[in-house]
Amino acid sequence: MIETFAYEALPSRVRFGRGTIKEVAAEVDRLGARRALVLTTPQQAAAGERLGALLGSALAGYFNDATMHTPVEVTERALDTLRETGADCVVALGGGSTTGLGKALALRSGVSQVVIPTTYAGSEMTPILGQTEGGRKTTIRSLDVLPETVIYDVDLTLSLPPMLSATSGVNAMAHAVEALYARDRNPIISLMAQDGIRTLSSALPILVHEPANIEARSHALYGAWLCGCCLGAVGMALHHKLCHTLGGSFDLPHAETHTVVLPHAVAYNAPAAPEAMAAISRALGAPDAAQGLYDLVRALGVPLSLAKLGMPESGIDKAADIAVENPYWNPRPVTRGGIRDLVARAFAGERPRAAATEDEAA
Missing domain, CATH: 3.40.50.1970 (Rossmann fold)
Structure with missing residues (x-):
């Protein structure tokens, strides 16, 4: 129905x-x-x-x-x-x-x-x-x-360097990912989101090794257009709030920040958005949405940690404080303890995991 x-x-x-x-x-x-x-x-x-x-x-x-x-x-x-x-x-x-x-x-x-x-x-x-x-x-x-x-x-x-192609592409995928669990999501945008994730996730690994591959470039740009449409049509959630916080507060590179944070934000929201997670998994061809995104980023050879992007360790608490001041709508309640854990794992480049359930009551 x-x-x-x-x-x-x-x-x-x-x-x-x-x-x-x-x-x-x-x-x-x-x-x-x-x-x-x-x-x-x-x-x-x-x-x-x-x-x-x-x-x-x-x-x-x-x-x-x-x-x-x-x-x-x-x-x-x-x-x-x-x-x-x-x-x-x-x-x-x-x-x-x-x-x-x-x-x-x-x-x-x-x-x-x-x-x-x-x-x-x-x-x-x-x-x-x-x-x-x-x-x-x-x-x-x-x-x-x-x-x-x-x-x-x-x-x-064609002249876009392989690593920038990778991070820019994952940045685009983030728009589609959050569109799938947006409060104002709809079937049309969800279809575009899944196809955008599928197209980009298949094209980016090729571009890292074959940057002049016209077919892969065409698919990547088409996928980016689909993901951009998702960003324009529905509201975003925790992932985008965190990336805006980190980028604006620590002057971190935009696309690279999205690339590092995305698997962790998805893991945080996974318990509250099972249908979205299933759609992301199908689009990636992976058994788990967050782990599939992390594995994709690792395979692309781009930075996996906020530390590598220049964020100081002292910024973990500052980022958590700012992120909970005026949070975007999110499918899972945004708590300081949960966000701090998320940012800490992203800072270290560790594998993503859902925030502990006791954080919900923190």
Whole structure:
């Protein structure tokens, strides 16, 4: 029997394929925009210039200082550039850093957005913006930050280093995992979530050894799109709260943090979400959801511990304190003792396990 549910399709246009970046000028024109500001990180400045050449007369200028976790002070500088160039559109090329900056500019100015992802982050498909100020990362959900157009070009992911492919892909899988036990989950998104996990988990091990494998790259980008749709359509839970806490408080790399934490967050929630765990296990082809995710991460050869990412051991208690201050909805009650145990195991890179049942009453 199918339970009562609500499903709301988000108003985004998606162009998927190979060589699709060449259509960027047409997509900007389709939005009715005339002057586009290209956004990149410093490392992708040269790629941004090639994109600018494709825009031709529609190019308004460049801002190449997009930064991880979208610091408010960087957004303010980009807003100055937006005004100086007279741009009425932004074209964000890159991963979550540039996508986040484009969203922050859209929120403050109302400019339209074209996003061209080069990683598997998935945030391009969401009406969610995470911003950091004073060492704290906060998120908002609003259609004002949803990109109007997303151009997926498989060719742009060929240069993505194997390890970044792996962590970016697991980051995308986290969106689908939490969608399966979200409070507002629905059958449509659950189908997309399972297929996203299945597609990415099969493609990522290939990409680690064969980064130029076009078929695997296509599957990974398709899977990332599915997972991004999940993130945009339903609410997230404990895993995302923890990653925002850890990233904003200790300046940890975004995708790598998601990769380390995901198996532990899934293990914590497993007793309260058996149907979701069964779906994750089927998608992974593993007998246990949390252990299957841990084994996947280990097989990819990426860091398994928060310590390897630069988190100090003294941060375990701080992270637990922050995580329980204003917790997201979660299928299992969020307790400080349980979260501290989770973070401690993630810090050490140990195998995940469910929090002790007595923590429920702590």
